[in-house]
């Protein structure tokens with residue numbers, strides 16, 4: 224039998240798949256993988272039906288449906304006062320995952336260094352490895368998962384080709400502020416490097432905070448690929464649609480990759496989203512309150528258990544300390560909790576190269592109240 228030397232020898236099945244399968248096997252309440260268990264807006268589903276019944280069956284334009292790119296440009300202007308050219312600066316991709324992959328392939332060359340902040344989303348490093356680059360892990364620090372600017376400065380050098388930030392941050396929920404982006408711009412100034420800003424949870428921010436986008440920082444915007452996800456915003460992660468905003472020269476290079484990864488993303492869904500965004504710009508404006516209610520409800524449920532919830536400033540994830548329940552390392556604890564107590568979570572050590580000695584798991588609270596209640600009932604018994 225012929226074998227194949229792996230190009231990604233460190234990569235196995237992702238923890239998200241492992242925990243979701245374990246949850247199914249043991250009929251556990253699945254608060255592990257980050258997807259809502261409620262439906263997209265009914266009117267959006269009707270627009271999908273209409274698009275499917277219409278003429279949107281052949282390839283969309285390679286950079287994305289023009290109607291959708293116009294709707295995105297209008298939203299960026301209205302929400303962030305950021306003006307971009309939908310023709311030259313916006314590309315619709317098959318999920319934010321594809322945008323991240325395309326940007327990394329476009330930018331990173333053999334032996335280039337890419338700085339990521341741990342705990343970090345799992346798709347970054349394999350994409351960097353496939354491009355021949357080296358991932359440099361800088362840990363976020365303190366209880367609030369903030370950037371240690373000195374450590375970032377130490378990590379930067381003339382081989383640094385790309386820095387990846389994520390705000391609101393999965394798994395901690397931490398937010399980068401406008402001042403953070405100013406500091407970042409200052410630190411990156413001497414280097415000929417690019418920025419990938421993963422902003423897929425842009426609308427899931429709490430307690431009156433507003434999302435700070437890297438695109439609003441004029442200096443960073445010149446070197447930035449900003450990545451967004453329709454899946455997160457419209458409760459439709461399975462549609463796998465996202466987009467990247469970048470200056471024309473950067474977009475041109477991203478599209479060279481995009482056109483040979485997917486060529487174009489699904490056409491009827493793009494049309495439906497364009498129509499819905501135009502008809503309902505209030506949808507994303509309502510999301511902070513919509514998710515804050517769930518966050519507060521779940522945190523209240525958790526406080527009646529031995530878990531200690533950490534403050535979640537954004538995203539639909541809640542970190543919780545389980546040290547009052549068990550001394551098991553988090554991966555074993557998460558397995559035990561699923562198998563023996565029927566609630567699936569994500570251990571946060573998987574987001575690190577060098578995990579700290581912490582007892583933290585991540586719950587996803589983008590769920591119906593009945594799902595959160597069912598989980599809480601089981602967790603109260605611990």
Ligand SMILES: Cc1ncc(COP(=O)(O)O)c(C=O)c1O
Nearest residue numbers: 318319320344393423452454465
């Ligand atoms: C931080 C982060 N970036 C990117 C993605 C991928 O988004 P999409 O489903 O649109 O590919 C996710 C999904 O969980 C995420 O949490």
